[in-house]
Amino acid sequence: MLGWEFPPYFAGGVGIVCHSLTRSLAKRGIGITYIMPAGPRDVHSDYMDLIVADNLIADKRITVAKVGSTLTAYTSFADYQRRYERFLAQTGDSGGKLYGHNLLAEMERFAQKVALLVQEEGMQFDVIHAHDWTTFPAAMLLKKVTGKPLIVHVHITEFDKTGGQYADSRVYAIEKAGMDAADLVVAVSNLVRNRCIHQYYQRPEKVRVVYNAVDFVGSPR
Numbered sequence: 001m002l003g004w005e006f007p008p009y010f011a012g013g014v015g016i017v018c019h020s021l022t023r024s025l026a027k028r029g030i031g032i033t034y035i036m037p038a039g040p041r042d043v044h045s046d047y048m049d050l051i052v053a054d055n056l057i058a059d060k061r062i063t064v065a066k067v068g069s070t071l072t073a074y075t076s077f078a079d080y081q082r083r084y085e086r087f088l089a090q091t092g093d094s095g096g097k098l099y100g101h102n103l104l105a106e107m108e109r110f111a112q113k114v115a116l117l118v119q120e121e122g123m124q125f126d127v128i129h130a131h132d133w134t135t136f137p138a139a140m141l142l143k144k145v146t147g148k149p150l151i152v153h154v155h156i157t158e159f160d161k162t163g164g165q166y167a168d169s170r171v172y173a174i175e176k177a178g179m180d181a182a183d184l185v186v187a188v189s190n191l192v193r194n195r196c197i198h199q200y201y202q203r204p205e206k207v208r209v210v211y212n213a214v215d216f217v218g219s220p221r
Contacts, residue, residue, distance in 0.1 A: 001034045002114065002128070002135040002142075014131055014155050017188075017212055033123060035065045037110055065117065103134075104170065111138035115145050127151060133158075133171060136178030143181060152182040157195045167199075176200045186210050 001022065005015030022032050115138070117123075129151045130139030136152060143150045158167035158175060179185050179200050185207040187193035193209050196202045 001032055001131070002036075002138055003034065003131040004037050004134060006034060006036055017155065018131060020213075020215060033065060033125065035114055035117070107134055107137050107174075110135075111141045114138040115141045118142060119145065129153065130178065131155065133175045133178060136174055136181075140178060140181045149183040150181060151184045151186060152178045153186045153188075154179070154192055154196060155188050157192060157199070159195055159199055160192065164195075182206075184208065188212055 001018065003014065003018045005012050005018070007015055007019050018034070022034060025032055125146075125148065127149050128139050128142050128146075130136055131153045132155055139150055139152065142148070154175075158171040159165075179196060179202050183206075185196055185202055187196055187207055187209050188211065190209055193207050196207045197204050
């Protein structure tokens, strides 16, 4: 599974979904390797008990592999450029964990790193599951080098970010390429499914809806 965040390393909405998905899969005895662009060496809190994510997974079936990168959730080209310039101003370093001078270069380097990591470690798996467009290049390359089936999970499309008015052509091209390469497209709602079908030209039978749900703590009242 490819994503850019995973609680408690990062706790955005997509990360929470990924955590819930992987926890549920692990309870069903499915082994998972989750690869994300970046994460701290350790996590802690000085004001509360903080449990690392894989401790919440039954039998520790999930391995989190951290690949150095500055990708974050819902990154835009402008956001990435601002982070890049701030990084240079603070460190004077043009390398380090920051691979590319723009978002597309960063995504391509992340893709190459993921493919190399999987090959060098001899990782064995049955399916590739990628979350949102920033991981699609890595997922497509991984499918190419392994021949494994690909599931892309679409939480939001570029059109949804603008109320359906328009899409950045660069983002759209990557989103569509990922969906085209996928064996199955998972959408989080019928709205997103319809976008995939009508604006990304995916076959209706290829796009399935899996709604986000609620985890109840204890018994619901």
